[in-house]
Amino acid sequence: MTYEKMFDYLSNLEKNNNRDWFHETKQERTTVIEAFNQLVDALSQALHEKDPEIPLIPAKNLTFKLNRDTRFSHDKAPYNSVLRAHIGPKGKLPIPCGYFLFLKPNNQSFLGGGLFADMFSEATELIRQALLEREAEFLSIIENPTFKKYYRVMGKQLKRMPRGYEAYADSPVAEFLKYKSMYLELSLTDQEILTSDNFITETVEKFLLMKEFNQFLNTALVDFHFPERK
Template identity: 80%
Template sequence: MTYEKMFNYLSALEQNNHQEWFHETKQERMKAVAEFNQLVAALSQQLHEKDPEIPLVPAKKLTFKLNRDTRFSHDKSPYNPVFRAHIGPNGKAPIPCGYFIFLKPNNQSFLGGGLFADMFSEATDLIRQALIEHETEFLTIIEKKEFKKYYHVMGKQLKRMPRGYEAYADSPIAEYLKFKNMYLELHISDQEILTSDDFVQETVEKFLLTKEFNHFLNSALKDFHFPERK
């Protein structure tokens, strides 16, 4: 499997980010999208075999559109020159957590896991409670040698202990209790992707290093409910 069509198209879109060019190059876009869907399908198949929480669903249900929501952004460019997919237990929904792939030219690609969304206060509270109740389990996961070789916990973090958690200020998990969300990122270069002998297999191996981390968060979030839209 090769990925030149994806990267060539995304590079061109970044330089021609307007509706006229987008529609004029539909044929090239469809070829690039098809290439990405093929990659996502292959990743999904192998992850399903290694992680029983991942169902087999069509790649189109795991990927995100190129269109940008510009309503609240100073950047009015209509398209996001990125191919993205979240391969999770509930497809591309951010909860439960799964495996995230973000492909962008100029060495801006990464693989990820965990919870990227930081706007769900209920999710934050559930994760914090799980950290307190299962401190040793969490620290064991993130301190594993192979995990630490590639990943470290990231997220939007408070400067001080959150209200109600001051008693844990000296705990080994104190810094993690400050996070509003918790995710992992492994940056990968264009060359790593374009010259790999088996990018799918290499990616699955890196993804599976985040499996226990994802499962920890998903256990914490099992009773989470998305807020109702008004």
């Protein structure tokens, strides 16, 4: 299946975001999901060869469902018109950080890395401590010319220095201490994907430029524990 057909299905899903259409097009959806899983498996295999921290996990355990949880959302559309996968050291768990693939038509696709979740205060604190203890290492990663050509640090950021860190307002990493989450994104146009000679190889090359950034965060987060569900 071509990427064009994946995008066609996602575009149609966005226009017909209802349960009747979703179930009527089950065969097409199944074909699209199988093709996406094949893509994710190929990316996972290629990443594993270059980054041994990435285990070989079946794509079905790395991808996210199209169904949306609408219980607390004003948008009651039942489905996500996007194909997503997180290829990380522990599969699709957000921690440890890995490589995120987001395919959505109309030039909304991107490659991602780092920590997208800003709800884990323990993770934020661990990263802030690592920034202060290893500031030179962090700055060398994000100021690498090749890295800077494609990426910049993004995330939800406080307007002021976080409580307890006021004394570090003049630190070289002061602005990064304000981040609650810290991630990378590389936008992809539909044309880039549809005309790529080898999307898998090109994607892996871009992903690997995030490797040191992910490793920095993952070293900081080695003692992180997900909150227990109540």
